[in-house]
Amino acid sequence: MTDEQKRIKILIAKPGLDGHDRGAKVVAQALKEAGMEVIYSGLHRTVDEIINIAVQEDVDFIGLSIMTGAHIPITQKLIKKLQDKGITDKKVFVGGVIPSRDIPKLKELGVDGIFPGGTPLNETIEFIKSKAQKV
Amino acid sequence: MAVARYIKDEKDQIIDVIYESGIHVKPSYSPKDLEEIGFEYEKDLADPGQYPYTRGIHPLGYRSRAWTTRQYTGFGTPAETNERFKLMIAHGQTGLNVAFDLPTQMGYDSDDEMAEGEVGRVGMAVDTLRDFEIAFKDIRLDKIGSGLTINAVASIMLAMYQAVAERYGYDPKVISATPQNDILKEMIGRGAWIFPVEPAVKLIGDTIEYSMKVMPRTNPVSVCGYHIRESGATPAQEIAFAILIANAYIDNVIARGYDVDDFVGRFSFNLNVFGNMWEQIAKFRAARKLWARNLKERYGVKKPQNLFLRGLFGGGGYGLTKAQPENNIMRGAYYALVAALSGAQTTALCSYDEAYTIPTPHSALISLRTLQLLMDEVGLRDTVDPLAGSYFIETITKQMEQKIEEEMFKIEKYGGIIKAVADGYAQRMVARQAYEVEKGIESGELFKVGVNIYKEGESMEVELHEYNYESAEKQIESLKQVKRERSSTDVARTLKELESATKAGKNVMPYLVECCKAYATLGEMTNVFRQIFGEFKEPSLF
Numbered sequence: 001m002t003d004e005q006k007r008i009k010i011l012i013a014k015p016g017l018d019g020h021d022r023g024a025k026v027v028a029q030a031l032k033e034a035g036m037e038v039i040y041s042g043l044h045r046t047v048d049e050i051i052n053i054a055v056q057e058d059v060d061f062i063g064l065s066i067m068t069g070a071h072i073p074i075t076q077k078l079i080k081k082l083q084d085k086g087i088t089d090k091k092v093f094v095g096g097v098i099p100s101r102d103i104p105k106l107k108e109l110g111v112d113g114i115f116p117g118g119t120p121l122n123e124t125i126e127f128i129k130s131k132a133q134k135v
Numbered sequence: 136m137a138v139a140r141y142i143k144d145e146k147d148q149i150i151d152v153i154y155e156s157g158i159h160v161k162p163s164y165s166p167k168d169l170e171e172i173g174f175e176y177e178k179d180l181a182d183p184g185q186y187p188y189t190r191g192i193h194p195l196g197y198r199s200r201a202w203t204t205r206q207y208t209g210f211g212t213p214a215e216t217n218e219r220f221k222l223m224i225a226h227g228q229t230g231l232n233v234a235f236d237l238p239t240q241m242g243y244d245s246d247d248e249m250a251e252g253e254v255g256r257v258g259m260a261v262d263t264l265r266d267f268e269i270a271f272k273d274i275r276l277d278k279i280g281s282g283l284t285i286n287a288v289a290s291i292m293l294a295m296y297q298a299v300a301e302r303y304g305y306d307p308k309v310i311s312a313t314p315q316n317d318i319l320k321e322m323i324g325r326g327a328w329i330f331p332v333e334p335a336v337k338l339i340g341d342t343i344e345y346s347m348k349v350m351p352r353t354n355p356v357s358v359c360g361y362h363i364r365e366s367g368a369t370p371a372q373e374i375a376f377a378i379l380i381a382n383a384y385i386d387n388v389i390a391r392g393y394d395v396d397d398f399v400g401r402f403s404f405n406l407n408v409f410g411n412m413w414e415q416i417a418k419f420r421a422a423r424k425l426w427a428r429n430l431k432e433r434y435g436v437k438k439p440q441n442l443f444l445r446g447l448f449g450g451g452g453y454g455l456t457k458a459q460p461e462n463n464i465m466r467g468a469y470y471a472l473v474a475a476l477s478g479a480q481t482t483a484l485c486s487y488d489e490a491y492t493i494p495t496p497h498s499a500l501i502s503l504r505t506l507q508l509l510m511d512e513v514g515l516r517d518t519v520d521p522l523a524g525s526y527f528i529e530t531i532t533k534q535m536e537q538k539i540e541e542e543m544f545k546i547e548k549y550g551g552i553i554k555a556v557a558d559g560y561a562q563r564m565v566a567r568q569a570y571e572v573e574k575g576i577e578s579g580e581l582f583k584v585g586v587n588i589y590k591e592g593e594s595m596e597v598e599l600h601e602y603n604y605e606s607a608e609k610q611i612e613s614l615k616q617v618k619r620e621r622s623s624t625d626v627a628r629t630l631k632e633l634e635s636a637t638k639a640g641k642n643v644m645p646y647l648v649e650c651c652k653a654y655a656t657l658g659e660m661t662n663v664f665r666q667i668f669g670e671f672k673e674p675s676l677f
Contacts, residue, residue: 017237017253019326022366025566026573042673043326044241046249068237069599070252099597116597118457118586120577 008132011059013041013050015066015074023117024065027095030121031128047077054090061128066096072105079110091131095119138411140580154414154531156371156538164526172533179424179533183519186431187424189532191478192443196519201510202474203481205282205447206499207232211255211606213269220274231274232282234258235292240327242288242661245610254607256600258284261292262614263621263654267299276300280311282357287329289316290338291660294647297350301652311352313403316342319380320359322556322671323565324366329661332557334668338643340387345644347398354401356384357447364407365453367569370418371535375542376561377404377422378429379552385434395434396441404446408470409454416522417535419448419477424532425539448479455490459585460595463487468505475515476522482506492598559674617654625653634663 012028014021021043032038039057041050054062066074075094082090093113094106103114113127139160142151152160161168181187184194193199220231235258238250244262245254254260259270271281276299285292293314300310318335321328328335339356346353360368360377368376381402385395406422408415426444430436451470455463464487474482484502486494494502509515522528545564546555555561575581582588633646650660 017241017243017249017327019321019328021326022566022569026570029566029570030573040675042675068253068256069602073252097597097599099599101596121573122577 008036008061008128009039009057009059010036010061010063010128011039011041011050011054011057012063012065013045013053014043015045015047015050015064015078016068016070017044018066018068019043020067021065023067023095024063027063027065027115027121027124030125034125034129036128047074047081050078051081051085051087055087059090060132061091061093064092064094064096066094066098069097071096071098072102072109075106075111076109093124093127095124138409138581139414140575141582154411155369156414156418156535157369158414158417158531158534158538160413160531164530166526168526168530172530174529174533179529180523186439186442187427188443189420189424190520190523192423192445192480194519196478197475197510197516198519201516202479202506203230204503204506205230205232205481205483206503207234207284207483211236211259211603212610213259213261213266215606216259216270217272217274220270224274224279229278230280230282233270233284235283235285236260237327239657240285240287242291242329242657242665244656244658245607245614247658252602254610256602260607260610261295262610262656262658263617264295264298264302264651265613265617265654267295268302271299271303276303276305277309280313280352283312283314286315286318286321286325286327287335288657288661289314289318290342290643291647291651291657293342293346293350293353293355294644295651297648298651307350309352310350311354312350313354313357314342315359315405316356317359317380319383319552319556320362320376322673323376323561324362324368325359328671328673330664330668331671332553334664335671336383336387336553337640338664339384340391341642341644343384343388343398343401344391344393344642346401347393349644354403355398356381356401357403357405358384359405361405361407361450363565364409365450367565367567367572369542369568370410370414371538372542372564372568373407374418374422374425374539375546376552377406378426378539379543379546381426382429382433383552389434395430395436396438399430399434399436400438400441400443402445404444406446406448407450407453408448408473409451409466412469412473413528413531414535415473416477416528417531418539419479420520420528420532421536421539423478425536445480447481447483448474448477449481449483450485452485452489455485455487456583456585457490457595457597458590459592460487460490462585463490464501464505467502468508471505471509472515475509478520488595491595493600557674562674614656618656621654626650626655626659629653630655630659630663633660634667637663637667 012024028038028040091112094111095115098116106114115124140153141149144150180189183190236255237253239261243250245260283292296312297307343355346355358377358381360373363376364373423444427442430442467484486498486502488498549555549560576583579587629650633650636646
């Protein structure tokens with residue numbers, strides 16, 4: 001790899017009106033300590049705002065933290081908008097309150113990684129490292 | 136939940152125990168410990184009902200009256216809410232606790248683009264006075280008090296509560312509302328904020344000032360260390376933040392020329408029960424003492440009953456696990472025991488299934504029975520503050536007092552709670568703590584039964600309630616109807632008056648009441664504030 005030295009850059013985003021961000025901040029901190037560059041969107045973001053931040057900051061990954069049960073419509077909207085804008089260089093992962101029956105549906109939508117509450121932090125870190133190598 | 140760090144030797148003997156707030160626990164305690172820490176009965180404890188109220192605010196405690204139980208419940212439309220209210224009243228409940236949906240909490244009408252997918256999801260949707268008219272129909276507002284779990288737009292909901300009471304013929308002097316109305320904790324922990332720190336605190340000052348004059352039976356603020364603790368704070372930080380936040384609201388009202396004795400007696404607190412049990416008991420006892428001392432020494436409060444830390448000690452949500460969920464019933468029982476040993480006036484428990492779903496009526500009933508059992512069967516009403524005089528409890532209560540003061544000092548040294556929240560300093564303190572706990576659980580340094588020790592079987596699947604599109608559409612339709620029927624000139628006039636008053640820095644409450652009576656929407660009123668105040672820019676530090 002030519003850009004081996006380039007740090008992995010990640011946006012951790014909180015879409016929608018829900019304000020529970022303990023998990024999002026813990027994951028952000030863990031990724032940062034694992035040597036990645038992490039940007040946190042802050043609360044109450046629209047999908048458009050999230051995409052704008054991701055483009056402006058030129059991140060490699062967008063991580064959505066969703067606790068309200070709206071993970072499918074929100075993720076669908078984000079992935080569709082990324083496709084419409086021709087943005088193909090960003091991988092998407094989702095964390096939060098995600099029932100296991102929804103995991104196949106999220107994968108079908110094109111989500112690269114799904115990390116329901118309780119997933120060990122290392123699993124998320126390893127996932128990102130392995131995906132980043134394939135970019 | 137993982138709560139204390141245990142340092143062990145190779146033979147699995149405990150060498151040291153370190154509580155979350157940083158207290159080291161010894162193998163045993165004796166009178167020498169009390170002597171070393173300078174313990175004096177009259178100064179540090181005194182009898183129950185005596186300053187500094189470490190032992191409780193009432194001389195007879197639960198002997199005179201058992202605690203109040205108030206389980207939190209939420210449901211979709213105003214009509215469904217009204218039915219549930221009536222049912223609970225029929226079962227002898229004397230207080231209501233209203234849950235609002237997220238759009239309402241964030242000041243958006245049900246037809247707003249931002250509300251899509253969230254109308255009625257986590258509570259009742261409220262757009263106009265019409266919704267309150269339906270929700271509170273046939274409820275005796277002079278007899279029943281209402282908790283309104285709302286913060287950023289608490290001023291608007293309180294105005295709407297007055298408007299609905301007047302519509303049904305009640306004098307505002309006889310009604311009793313308890314809006315949560317603690318915006319600083321939303322900024323640190325729960326995230327339902329809208330306006331920047333200073334105008335948001337000013338709105339809270341408005342509600343306190345207005346209640347004092349117009350609705351004297353209303354409890355305008357419930358200061359919530361609870362959510363700050365849920366977000367990661369240590370028990371000492373929970374209390375330190377809560378006291379400093381309460382002081383910020385007091386300062387706002389004092390600056391208007393009022394005597395603190397005129398309003399502070401209506402403040403209440405909402406504090407958390409999960410964690411190491413001894414540390415929590417010490418926390419509640421130290422909190423009562425520090426709050427009383429804070430009011431007496433810092434503010435010169437004179438009336439003894441104004442020095443009481445009244446509160447709901449309960450919940451414990453963060454302590455519950457999805458793994459082996461029945462264990463949460465036992466956890467709940469121990470948490471409730473902590474609340475009872477600490478002399479809680481009011482309590483409520485998270486239900487055992489709450490880690491993976493909205494509680495069923497059955498699990499909510501188990502919580503209620505857990506609380507009743509302690510009072511009626513096990514003996515928690517027998518005597519006040521039964522742990523008083525324990526060498527261990529009294530030593531760590533004094534140590535906890537010092538830890539809380541250290542945390543308060545950190546924030547004050549930084550420039551005060553308002554600055555600490557505006558800059559994200561407080562949020563970062565809490566987020567760091569959350570990360571430390573998470574790392575401790577992963578490394579196995581902190582124990583969590585069913586999660587990192589005594590694991591067995593599968594954990595419960597999360598159950599999410601399907602979104603009810605039909606009831607959301609109904610709500611939007613009813614909003615449209617109100618908009619068709621109301622007088623647009625009255626709406627425009629009252630909103631204009633609200634705008635001028637807001638710009639002039641006047642107390643907005645009387646203007647909000649007029650807007651509500653003209654059926655202005657929550658979104659319209661909130662937008663007046665949004666345009667003048669702007670929105671809180673969250674410092675995205677972690």
